[in-house]
Structure formats: structure tokens, C-alpha cells
Amino acid sequence: MPDPITPDANPNPSDAAPAEDKSLLDGGTPPLSVSEDKSILDAADAVVKEQTDADNKRILEAKEEDLSPEDLAKKPELLKAQADAKAKEEADAKAKVVPEKYEFKAPEGMTLDIAAVEKVTPLFKELKLTQEQAQKLVDVYATQVKSIHDAQAADFAKFVESEKQATIKALGANYKEELSYAAKFLDKFANPKVRELFNGSGLGNNIEVIKMFIQAGKLVSEGKLIEGKVDVAADRSAADILYDKK
Secondary structure, three states: OOOOOOOOOOOOHHHOOOOOOOOOOOOOOOOOOOOOOOOHHHHHHHHHHHHHHHHHHHHHHOOHHHOOHHHHHHHHHHHHHHHHHHHHHHHHHHHOOOOOOOOOOOOOOOOOOHHHHHHHHHHHHHOOOOHHHHHHHHHHHHHHHHHHHHHHHHHHHHHHHHHHHHHHHHHOOOHHHHHHHHHHHHHHHOOHHHHHHHHHHOHHHOHHHHHHHHHHHHHHHHOOOOOOOOOOOOOOOHHHHHOOOO
């Protein structure tokens, strides 16, 4: 009788014992541990960084007499980098502290609304905002206020120009001559503050206001405008003056 056929111990290659893990980096480098969210190159960078950090630590902690000339030349640079890192760490820690008093800076071309700042400061402290975080909120608020102000100014400018064009149209082809009468009246009776009031409010372009000044200016030109004078006697009371009692 023929001998029975004995199957191989591992007929399926997938069932074979795993081969020894080989590193992608030769020269005694530890095997790379590649996570799902990192590439092989990322893992290689991590290994190199770990080796560099270990070498830098060795140079910083060793006595100078135990270092090679290359290490001695490198040590001042490492000491400076170490000091800079420590300074940055301290600055970052300080920046996270809630200040006793916030010191805000207004954006260029703007002034701080002190009343608004004083109102929100307790809220900033309650939220434990750092100086930097609070300043960012102030900057956003100031930018928004400026945007609103600019929009309002643009709308007012459009309104004033619209009033101006409507007045010119209403006065007709001889509007310049008509306006000269208003100018005569203003030159005689209006001081700079009055002019500023009319210009700032937009009334300086209103047709009804302009007509009034034109009429007054014509009276001045014709010599018909009489300036009122009140002769106040020392022995007359306010009631006597009001009701024209003599």
C-alpha cells in the first residue's frame, strides 16, 4: 500500500509565520511606526527629529571638555534657541493672564468710546478674557461702528446733493442771480456759526430756507428791511415792554 500523502505544514502562504519586520531606514534605525493618519515620510521625519532632539540635549548637558569641536561650535546656537523658546513660553503664559486693568488702543483714525469700554470691561473680566482677546473684540466693535458711520455719512451726502439739485431746479435758469440775494442777506446778518449750522444740518440747500433768505436779501437790496430797535427805559418792567405799555 502506498504511503499516505502528508500535506505541508503551511499550505496557505497567508498562514505562514510573519517574516521579521524590516525597517525602511537602514543603519540601526528603529522600525517606523506609521499610523493611519500619517504617511511614511511623516514617520521618517518624526524619527529624524527624535534623533536630532536627543543629540541637541546631549550637547547642552555635556561638559565642554567632553564635546567635539563641531559640538562646541553648535552649542551657542542651541543655547540661544533654548533661551528664545523659554522667553516665548513665558510670554505666551503671560498673555493668557486676565489683566487687572485692560489697556485698549483705538484703531488708526478713531477714538475710543470710553463709556462703552467701561460698560463692557466687567463682562470681559467675567469671561476671563486676556488683554489680546479683549483688544480683538474692541477692534471688531470699532470697525463695525466706523462702517455704520461711513454709511450714514454717505447717505447724508446723497441727501444734501439731492436737496441742492432740487433747489437749483426750483429756482430756474436765473438761480445764480436769485442766490446772490440770499448771499447778501447772509453776509449782512449771519455769522460763521450760523452758516456752519445750516451747512452741517443740510438746511443750507433746502428750497424753503433758500427762498426765505432770497426774499430777505431782496428787501436788504431795496432798502426796505427795517432793523427793529427797542428803547428800554430803566423804569419799565418786562410786562410793560411786552404789552407796549408806556
